[in-house]
Amino acid sequence: MSMNAVGRPTRPVPGLTLAGTIPATLGGGRGLLQDEGLIFEREGWDSSGVDLPEPSRDAADLGDMVRKAPMRLPGLSEPEAMRHYVRLSQKNHAIDLALYPLGSCTMKHNPRLNEKMARLPGFADVHPLQPQSTVQGALGLMDQLAHWLMTLTGMSAVAMSPKAGAHGELCGLLAIRAAHEARGDARKRVLVPTSAHGTNPATAAFVGYEVEEIAQTADGRVDIADLAAKLGPDVAAIMVTNPNTCGLFERDVIEIAELVHAAGAYFYCDGANFNAIVGRVRPGDLGVDAMHINLHKTFSTPHGGGGPGSGPVVLSAALAPFAPTPFVVKRGEVYELVEYREGEAAQAFGRLCAFHGQMGMYVRALSYMLSHGADGLKQVAEDAVLNANYIKARLSGVMSAAFEGPCMHEALFDDHWLEGTGITTLDFAKAMIDEGFHPMTMYFPLVVHGAMLIEPTETESKAELDRFCDVLLLLAQAAKAGDAERFKGAPFHAPLRRLDETLAARKPRLRWRPELSVGVAAE
Amino acid sequence: MRYLPLSPSDRSAMLGVIGAATIDDLFVDVPHAARRDQPVDLPFHQGELEVERALSALAARNRTAGQGPFFCGAGAYRHHVPATVDHIIQRSEFLTSYTPYQPEIAQGTLQYLFEFQTQVAALTGMEVANASMYDGSTATAEAVMMAARVTRRGKAVLSGGLHPHYARTAETLAKVAGVQVQRLDAAIDGEAAVLDAIDDDTACVVVQTPNLFGTVTDVTAIAAAAQAKGALLIVVVTEVVSLGLLKGPGEMGADIVVAEGQSIGNALNFGGPYVGLFAAREIYVRQMPGRLCGETVDADGRRGFVLTLSTREQHIRRDKATSNICTNSGLCALAFTIHMSLLGEVGLRRLAAINHAKALDLRDGLMGVPGVEILTERFFNEFAIRVPTDAAALVETLAGQGILAGVPVSRLSPKGGMDDVLLLCATETTTSSDIAALVAALKGAF
Ligand SMILES: Cc1ncc(COP(=O)(O)O)c(C=O)c1O
Numbered sequence: 027m028s029m030n031a032v033g034r035p036t037r038p039v040p041g042l043t044l045a046g047t048i049p050a051t052l053g054g055g056r057g058l059l060q061d062e063g064l065i066f067e068r069e070g071w072d073s074s075g076v077d078l079p080e081p082s083r084d085a086a087d088l089g090d091m092v093r094k095a096p097m098r099l100p101g102l103s104e105p106e107a108m109r110h111y112v113r114l115s116q117k118n119h120a121i122d123l124a125l126y127p128l129g130s131c132t133m134k135h136n137p138r139l140n141e142k143m144a145r146l147p148g149f150a151d152v153h154p155l156q157p158q159s160t161v162q163g164a165l166g167l168m169d170q171l172a173h174w175l176m177t178l179t180g181m182s183a184v185a186m187s188p189k190a191g192a193h194g195e196l197c198g199l200l201a202i203r204a205a206h207e208a209r210g211d212a213r214k215r216v217l218v219p220t221s222a223h224g225t226n227p228a229t230a231a232f233v234g235y236e237v238e239e240i241a242q243t244a245d246g247r248v249d250i251a252d253l254a255a256k257l258g259p260d261v262a263a264i265m266v267t268n269p270n271t272c273g274l275f276e277r278d279v280i281e282i283a284e285l286v287h288a289a290g291a292y293f294y295c296d297g298a299n300f301n302a303i304v305g306r307v308r309p310g311d312l313g314v315d316a317m318h319i320n321l322h323k324t325f326s327t328p329h330g331g332g333g334p335g336s337g338p339v340v341l342s343a344a345l346a347p348f349a350p351t352p353f354v355v356k357r358g359e360v361y362e363l364v365e366y367r368e369g370e371a372a373q374a375f376g377r378l379c380a381f382h383g384q385m386g387m388y389v390r391a392l393s394y395m396l397s398h399g400a401d402g403l404k405q406v407a408e409d410a411v412l413n414a415n416y417i418k419a420r421l422s423g424v425m426s427a428a429f430e431g432p433c434m435h436e437a438l439f440d441d442h443w444l445e446g447t448g449i450t451t452l453d454f455a456k457a458m459i460d461e462g463f464h465p466m467t468m469y470f471p472l473v474v475h476g477a478m479l480i481e482p483t484e485t486e487s488k489a490e491l492d493r494f495c496d497v498l499l500l501l502a503q504a505a506k507a508g509d510a511e512r513f514k515g516a517p518f519h520a521p522l523r524r525l526d527e528t529l530a531a532r533k534p535r536l537r538w539r540p541e542l543s544v545g546v547a548a549e
Numbered sequence: 550m551r552y553l554p555l556s557p558s559d560r561s562a563m564l565g566v567i568g569a570a571t572i573d574d575l576f577v578d579v580p581h582a583a584r585r586d587q588p589v590d591l592p593f594h595q596g597e598l599e600v601e602r603a604l605s606a607l608a609a610r611n612r613t614a615g616q617g618p619f620f621c622g623a624g625a626y627r628h629h630v631p632a633t634v635d636h637i638i639q640r641s642e643f644l645t646s647y648t649p650y651q652p653e654i655a656q657g658t659l660q661y662l663f664e665f666q667t668q669v670a671a672l673t674g675m676e677v678a679n680a681s682m683y684d685g686s687t688a689t690a691e692a693v694m695m696a697a698r699v700t701r702r703g704k705a706v707l708s709g710g711l712h713p714h715y716a717r718t719a720e721t722l723a724k725v726a727g728v729q730v731q732r733l734d735a736a737i738d739g740e741a742a743v744l745d746a747i748d749d750d751t752a753c754v755v756v757q758t759p760n761l762f763g764t765v766t767d768v769t770a771i772a773a774a775a776q777a778k779g780a781l782l783i784v785v786v787t788e789v790v791s792l793g794l795l796k797g798p799g800e801m802g803a804d805i806v807v808a809e810g811q812s813i814g815n816a817l818n819f820g821g822p823y824v825g826l827f828a829a830r831e832i833y834v835r836q837m838p839g840r841l842c843g844e845t846v847d848a849d850g851r852r853g854f855v856l857t858l859s860t861r862e863q864h865i866r867r868d869k870a871t872s873n874i875c876t877n878s879g880l881c882a883l884a885f886t887i888h889m890s891l892l893g894e895v896g897l898r899r900l901a902a903i904n905h906a907k908a909l910d911l912r913d914g915l916m917g918v919p920g921v922e923i924l925t926e927r928f929f930n931e932f933a934i935r936v937p938t939d940a941a942a943l944v945e946t947l948a949g950q951g952i953l954a955g956v957p958v959s960r961l962s963p964k965g966g967m968d969d970v971l972l973l974c975a976t977e978t979t980t981s982s983d984i985a986a987l988v989a990a991l992k993g994a995f
Contacts, residue, residue: 065664065890074896076631078977081902083909085794088927091765093796093898097671101893104633111661111887115642118657122641128650135552136645139597145635148608153621154820155956156612157941157948163610164819170607177589189683189821190876192863196722203725228863228873232694234725237868275578306576311583322876330638330880331658332648332840333681334822350721366963376721380624380686380714380809381820393604399594402550408572409555412563415575419567432567432575459654464647470864487554488563515848520653523848527652530845530857534834536677537667 059521062113065100066538074101098540117521118331119464125486125494129436129467129479130223130271132301132323137397140326140390149389154381158363164385165361168354171392175319175338178403179297180310183346185339186353187383191298194318194337195229195265197350197378201316201341202263202292203233204348204375211290213262219248221272221471226265226296235262242473246272246429246438248282257289267296268312269303271471272429273414273436273479283313292316292345300324301483302411302435305404315342321384325391336387347373352382409484410435413491417480420495424502428474435483441476449505451476453513460512460519461497550594614817614953618983620911622931622974623761623956624685624712624787625820626812628900629978634814634887638880648840648879652855653847658879659854662842665886672792672889673806674799675828679839680856681882682825682874685809686718689755689785691838691872692805692827693719696753696781697728698836698871705753706746709733710760712787713961719755728752735958735965737924737933740766747778753805757785758795761961762972763908763928765795772802781805789813789826790976791929793901805829813892814884824881835861838872900977904930907975914988915973920995924970931974933958938995940971952990 054061085092102110119126126133144150152164172184185201188194199216206213216230219240227237241252248266257264264286268276276282286293295309295317301324309317321327322335329335341349351374352365363382364371398406411434418427418437426443441451455465455478467479482491504512517523555563560572569575576584595603614627621627638644642657649655649662662680669678682688693705705728707716713735720730733742743754754775758766772782784798786808798806808826815823829837835858843857863870892900908930915921915934925932936943940957947954955973958965975984 062660064660064667066667071893072895074893074899075633075891076896076900078896078899078903081899081906083906085902085905087909088765088794088905088929091767091795091927093792093794093800095674095797095800097674097797097894097897099668099671099889099892099894099897101895102890104631104891107887107891108633108637110890111637111643112640114657114660115637115640116657117654117660118642118646119651119654120642121645126645126647128647131647133645133647137552139600141639141644143601143604143608146605146608147613147615148605148611150816150818151613151615151627152611152819153614153619153627153817153953154625155621155623155960156614156953157945159945160612160948160953161819163607166610167604167607174591177591189687190874192873192875193683193687196873200721200725224863224865224867224870225873225875227868228866228870231868231870232722232726232873234727275576277578277580280580280582303579305588306585307579307583308585308589312580320876328644328880329647329876331643331646331655331883332879333877334683334824334879334881335876336822365960368963376724377714377717378687378721379684379718379821380712384821385819386816386822389604393600396592396595396600396603397552397597398550400588400591402553402594404588405550405553409553409560411575412555412560412567412572415567415569416563432569432577434575434578455651456653459651464654465651484553484555488559490554517653521656522653522851522853525652525847525853525855526845527855527857530843530855531860534841534858535844536663536834536841536857537670538663 059116060113062110064538065102065110068100071100073103075104075107124462125482125490126464127466127480127482128464129481130298132481132483134326134483135485136326136328137394140393143393144386144389149385162361165354165363167392168388169356169361171388174395175340178304179317179340180308181340182343183341183349185341185349187350187378188318188337188339189379189384190333190335191318191320191337192225192229193378194339195225196232197339198294198316198318199229199233199263200375201345201348202294205345206262208373214260216262217256217264219266221270221473222265222267223271223296223298230265246274247276250278250281253282254285257285257291259290261289261291263292263294265294265296267299269299269434273433273438274429275434279312298323299435302407304407305400306407315345321387321391326394327387327390334384334387336384348375350374350376350378406484413482413484413486416491417482417495421498424499436479436481438474439478440474444505447505448510449513451478453516454505456516456524457501457513459517463494617951618986619953620955620973620975620987621953623961623972624809625817626788626974626976627817627978628812628976630814630888631891633891634884637887638884643880643883649856652853656853659842661883661886663844663854665882666842668886668889669826669828673828674797675806676831677834678826678828679837680842681878682827682839683878684821684823684825685787685807686715688807688825688827689715690719690722692783692807693723693728693753693755694726695805695836695838696783699781699833700752700779702750702752703727704729704731704750705755706743706751707732708740708743708756709736710740710762710764711755711757711785712761715785735962735967737762738764738926741771743771744774747775747780749778751778751780753781753783755783755785759788759791759929763925763932765927765929767801769801783807788930790901790904793897794905795929810885814888815881822878822881824878824885836871839874839877903977907977907979908932911973911975911984914984918988918991921991930976931972934971934973935969936971939968943994946994947990950990952987954987
């Protein structure tokens with residue numbers, strides 16, 4: 027038995043492998059995974075982790091408006107707060123840990139230079155309503171980012187203020203609606219392929235349109251005949267994702283645009299998948315009238331566990347006059363923010379949010395763009411597509427690809443290859459968690475049975491892709507060999523086992539309440 | 550290129566495995582007319598140093614709030630954020646994770662969202678809160694839409710004290726949804742004017758406290774009047790620190806409370822990203838927009854958290870969803886929740902009291918300036934004054950002297966007839982010498 031410097035054995039005891047018989051720990055912690063309760067479950071609610079001076083005056087002038095009832099907000103000292111959140115953080119998967127192949131989400135590396143730049147006081151410590159003469163750098167940055175977005179897409183204008191992709195869809199459809207109304211041509215319907223992301227139909231309905239689905243062909247693209255049949259004088263727009271949510275380029279996109287335009291409708295393109303073509307294909311060359319760009323996908327602003335994002339919308343010349351306020355214009359050497367419906371904004375459809383959009387995300391995105399340049403961005407698209415096709419090629423022998431031919435930036439599989447195993451897409455995904463990978467996007471798009479949508483992005487090395495493919499192939503073999511237990515109960519090695527989502531929805535418990543203690547949910 | 554791991558030999562080996570001769574073979578589905586072999590007309594890649602230089606040069610062309618006396622509020626507030634907050638939100642596990650769709654490996658995010666929802670509910674005095682919206686203004690627009698769904702009515706009444714940008718955001722959305730918006734005339738102390746506008750078709754009344762002009766309003770009577778007519782009361786809060794000192798909207802009978810959460814944990818950021826807070830009565834939870842995190846158990850009976858009630862959301866309900874929101878403000882919500890956990894009730898109450906005291910100091914200083922009239926009677930940390938000149942021009946002049954003197958109402962409502970009204974704000978970051986500098990500058994200005 028070998029000994030370490032202080033004379034303790036360093037090797038596991040031979041024969042004691044514990045597999046299958048791991049005793050539960052007694053206190054709840056598990057090695058590096060600490061058991062961490064809610065902040066509300068701590069003792070003592072009267073401390074604070076912030077030292078503030080005594081207020082110099084009382085609030086007698088506020089009379090009975092002063093809040094008396096306790097709020098029940100616990101305060102943590104700084105060391106306690108640090109531990110609490112660091113412990114929580116360790117229960118998360120992250121792109122910085124391993125491949126995060128969520129299709130349609132573009133989980134790529136988030137350069138830290140961008141974080142540093144966004145925190146420069148000249149960007150972070152600036153108020154949105156300061157006199158414009160004091161924020162020329164910020165307006166200049168917005169203008170420069172706008173220039174990059176217009177050049178990369180080949181479009182004539184861009185509305186910067188939308189705060190995420192779905193907000194961008196809202197922006198695009200509102201511009202389309204305003205353009206029709208300006209002609210006295212109010213229209214009722216929006217056509218959306220069955221494979222569309224949920225935000226597309228949700229946005230169209232939000233804007234007051236009826237949503238009609240367009241069928242898909244056997245090779246995963248818009249069914250042009252069905253589109254032609256459904257187009258008519260009451261159709262306002264079509265919303266098509268390109269590359270689409272099956273990870274395929276819409277080959278007939280130009281023809282689609284022509285059909286749509288001939289019917290007097292507009293072509294809204296969901297640009298969530300722009301990463302596949304950035305620097306290589308300009309949507310403006312495809313007949314697109316409006317397209318949102320998720321800066322938090324293609325241009326690497328971090329997803330932050332759900333946001334914030336940013337969803338600027340590029341617009342064709344026909345839609346540009348209807349762009350919402352505010353926007354930046356350059357007059358001579360001076361940048362000006364046009365904030366109201368007058369002058370060049372006379373036809374603006376309105377306003378989407380309080381200020382000028384997601385400045386913090388603009389800085390990050392521009393930092394990313396300047397770093398890559400036109401040459402690097404083209405390489406981004408090529409590597410993203412190469413990586414996805416590589417995965418597709420390596421896995422296709424064992425797993426069933428949903429469509430033949432090359433894919434764009436994501437590889438889509440269905441669940442035919444699992445037939446007869448009793449294992450579902452969900453089970454397979456949960457087993458991936460045990461192997462240290464985040465599952466792919468599952469059961470989306472809806473048009474493919476048991477869909478598994480894998481988007482590696484360009485920031486994965488070949489070695490990491492190989493490791494991922496090797497593991498998936500081993501898992502696939504295990505599935506086919508009937509090792510169902512590994513899948514049905516998975517994950518076994520994650521911070522938690524599978525969660526009871528039905529219980530959560532049936533008896534919604536959406537906040538901590540003093541009267542409900544831990545474990546009550548188990549009944 | 551430093552962010553791209555593939556080497557030229559990797560690329561050719563991979564093409565070999567794929568069975569493609571060149572990368573172009575993978576782009577065959579792109580129509581010929583749209584294929585570009587050459588990079589677009591933009592500069593080529595640059596190193597970190599060069600990028601840092603270029604962006605720093607732009608940053609240097611902005612005057613920062615911390616550079617001198619600063620009195621801007623009106624929907625965005627400068628507060629001190631503890632260093633711990635920014636450190637934690639930059640941890641890879643929070644910064645570089647996605648929406649917590651796989652709860653087994655996202656308990657970190659889910660637990661803080663649950664804590665966030667609990668804090669927001671406590672702060673607003675409401676029963677439930679969601680996991681964040683884009684910002685306060687979009688949350689307001691969504692609240693109006695929600696009220697129309699709940700009541701099945703088609704009219705929204707907006708007070709004249711509602712932030713004009715919030716009002717326009719709500720109007721933009723309401724118009725296309727067929728909800729008629731009645732916006733009352735701007736009034737310093739006029740939230741109660743909504744009482745006269747409530748009728749049988751009113752889905753909601755939207756009031757703001759403290760309002761745009763800083764006025765603090767007890768909305769209890771408005772809640773009662775709205776509810777008596779079957780309408781909902783939506784209370785908007787743009788300065789969430791105020792809730793550490795002022796009665797919670799829930800206590801006053803609000804049905805929905807929406808707020809801008811930027812003040813806690815988040816920088817000014819020239820307007821975004823911010824974090825919208827959305828809270829409501831529990832009976833309306835199934836009509837709420839946005840994500841909700843709920844408690845449950847795992848297969849071994851251990852407590853855990855999941856996203857829940859998603860049958861309201863776009864990815865399940867598509868065109869029948871309560872909202873189209875998907876990506877929200879997760880990381881800003883984390884910043885909020887960390888800062889709030891550090892403050893606790895004790896710290897929040899004190900922070901609010903300090904803000905209020907500073908604003909009283911500011912008001913007292915301005916009362917000594919001949920020609921300045923204080924317009925707001927009862928306020929938290931911001932108030933309106935009338936100046937004997939054009940307020941926007943005055944602000945511009947003082948900016949030239951290194952003082953950011955506040956927000957002229959004309960910036961938010963041009964042609965609103967309030968060109969001589971200026972909104973000023975003081976927070977814990979305001980010093981007595983800042984106030985003295987402003988007072989001295991104003992004395993010399995007119
Ligand atoms: C295809 C597609 N469209 C739209 C969206 C919505 O974008 P966001 O989440 O930024 O609102 C997404 C994001 O998940 C998407 O994948």
